[in-house]
Amino acid sequence: MLSYWEHDAWTRYDVIIIGAGIIGLSTAISLKERSPKLSVAVLERGLIPSGASTRNAGFACFGSLTEILHDIAANGENATAAVVRARYSGLQLLRKRLGDEACGYEQHGGAELLFDNNLSALDHLERVNAVLAEIFPQQAFYLHNARIADNGFETKHVKALVQSDFEGQIHSGKMMRSLTALAQERGVMLLFGAEVQHIEERSQDVRLHIRHNDETSILQARQVALCTNAFTSQLAPELGVVPARGQVLVTTPIGGLPFRGVFHFDEGFYYFRNVASPEGQRILFGGGRNLAFEAEETTALTLNDTIQNELERILREVIAPKADFSIEHRWSGIMGFHKSKLPIVKRIGERVVAGFGCNGMGVALGSTIGTETAECIIDQ
Numbered sequence: 001m002l003s004y005w006e007h008d009a010w011t012r013y014d015v016i017i018i019g020a021g022i023i024g025l026s027t028a029i030s031l032k033e034r035s036p037k038l039s040v041a042v043l044e045r046g047l048i049p050s051g052a053s054t055r056n057a058g059f060a061c062f063g064s065l066t067e068i069l070h071d072i073a074a075n076g077e078n079a080t081a082a083v084v085r086a087r088y089s090g091l092q093l094l095r096k097r098l099g100d101e102a103c104g105y106e107q108h109g110g111a112e113l114l115f116d117n118n119l120s121a122l123d124h125l126e127r128v129n130a131v132l133a134e135i136f137p138q139q140a141f142y143l144h145n146a147r148i149a150d151n152g153f154e155t156k157h158v159k160a161l162v163q164s165d166f167e168g169q170i171h172s173g174k175m176m177r178s179l180t181a182l183a184q185e186r187g188v189m190l191l192f193g194a195e196v197q198h199i200e201e202r203s204q205d206v207r208l209h210i211r212h213n214d215e216t217s218i219l220q221a222r223q224v225a226l227c228t229n230a231f232t233s234q235l236a237p238e239l240g241v242v243p244a245r246g247q248v249l250v251t252t253p254i255g256g257l258p259f260r261g262v263f264h265f266d267e268g269f270y271y272f273r274n275v276a277s278p279e280g281q282r283i284l285f286g287g288g289r290n291l292a293f294e295a296e297e298t299t300a301l302t303l304n305d306t307i308q309n310e311l312e313r314i315l316r317e318v319i320a321p322k323a324d325f326s327i328e329h330r331w332s333g334i335m336g337f338h339k340s341k342l343p344i345v346k347r348i349g350e351r352v353v354a355g356f357g358c359n360g361m362g363v364a365l366g367s368t369i370g371t372e373t374a375e376c377i378i379d380q
C-alpha cells in the first residue's frame, strides 16, 4: 500500500521504459536529450541491470565475414549493410556519450579464424567488402594469415585469418555502470527490483502492474517503451522474441598472452578475446550454442556441461595450446532472437513502443535502437 506522498511523487511519468539494458538506458538518455522536460523512469526487475548487457563478451563488433555472408543470404545485401551501418554508428554514439575510459573501450581490431570447413568464405571477401564499402573508411576485411602463428593459434586447425581493423572491445560492467550514471545525471528516474507483470493500456495512459515485496503497485505513464530483450515474450508474446542462452568462461591470467583483440569463428557461434585485468591478461571465450540449439532456448541462467567442456577443449587445443591456465569464471546470459535477424522498433499499442532485435550483437547496435525507440515515442 503506497502512502499519499509515495503515490504523488513516484507513480506518474510521461514515459516509462521497461528494462535497464543498453537499449532501455539508451532510449531514456535519447529521450532526455531530445526533450529534457519529459519525466522519464526506467523500471528494472533486477538489483542491477540483469539482462544480456552485463553478461556479454564485450565485443564492439559489426559481424564477421561468415556471419555477414549468412545475413546476406537471409536478408539480402541492402538490409545487411543497413544493420552493419546501424552497429557502426551505434558504437560511435556510445563512445561519444560515455568516453572510452568510462566504458573500457580498446580498439585492437577483430579477426575471424577460418578452418577447412569454411575456407570457401574467402571467395566472397571482395564482394562483402563492396557491400560494406560506404560504411567504413577503409576496406572492412582483409586476409592476415601471419597472425595465426604470431598469436599462438594452432596452425594445424586454423587455416586463414580475416582481419577487421574497426572492431573494438569494452568492459561491459563499466559501460553499463557509466550508462546508468549518465541516465541519472540527465534526470532519469531508475527504479530497481521492479518487475513489470502486466501492461494495461487505457485511452489516456498506460498502467504498469509491478510486483515487489509480495505487493502489486501501479505506475502510470503517457507512453511506455518495452526494452526487455529475451524476456519480451512474457509481456508481448506476439513479437516472437525467442530466448537463446550464451555461455562464457574466463581463464586465470596468462603470462605473455600473444594476442589482443576480439576473435570470432563459425558464423559468430564462437568468440574469444583478451581481457586486461589488474592481475594480467586473461582469455574470455564463449559460444557453442549451436551444439545444443533446443536446450539453449531457455532463460535459465545455468550452465550446460557439454558446451562448457567443448569450450575448454577448443581453448586448450586450438586457441591457446601453449598456455598454462585454469578456468576462473563461468557464466551464462540470455540473448533475444527474432527470426528476421533485423533490429525492430515498432508500436505495439497506441501508447506502447517496443525496441529490440540485437540478435546477439547489441553492444554496438543498442544505442542506435535506443535512439530510434525514443524517436518513435516523441514522434507519436
Ligand SMILES: Cc1cc2nc3c(=O)[nH]c(=O)nc-3n(C[C@H](O)[C@H](O)[C@H](O)COP(=O)(O)OP(=O)(O)OC[C@H]3O[C@@H](n4cnc5c(N)ncnc54)[C@H](O)[C@@H]3O)c2cc1C
Residues within 6 Å of the ligand: 018, 019, 020, 021, 022, 023, 024, 043, 044, 045, 046, 048, 049, 050, 051, 052, 053, 054, 055, 056, 057, 058, 059, 060, 061, 194, 195, 196, 197, 227, 228, 229, 230, 231, 232, 234, 235, 245, 246, 247, 248, 286, 332, 333, 334, 335, 356, 358, 359, 360, 361, 362, 363, 364, 365, 366
Ligand atoms: C553470453 C553473451 C555474450 C554476448 N556477447 C556479445 C558481444 O560480445 N558483443 C555484442 O555486441 N553483443 C553480445 N551479446 C548480446 C548483447 O549483450 C545484447 O544484444 C544486448 O545486451 C541487448 O541489450 P538489451 O538492452 O536489448 O537487453 P538486456 O540487456 O537483456 O536488457 C533487458 C533488461 O530488461 C529487464 N527486464 C526483463 N523483463 C523485465 C520486466 N518484466 N520488468 C522489468 N525489467 C525487466 C532485464 O532484467 C534486463 O536488464 C552477448 C549476449 C550474451 C548473453
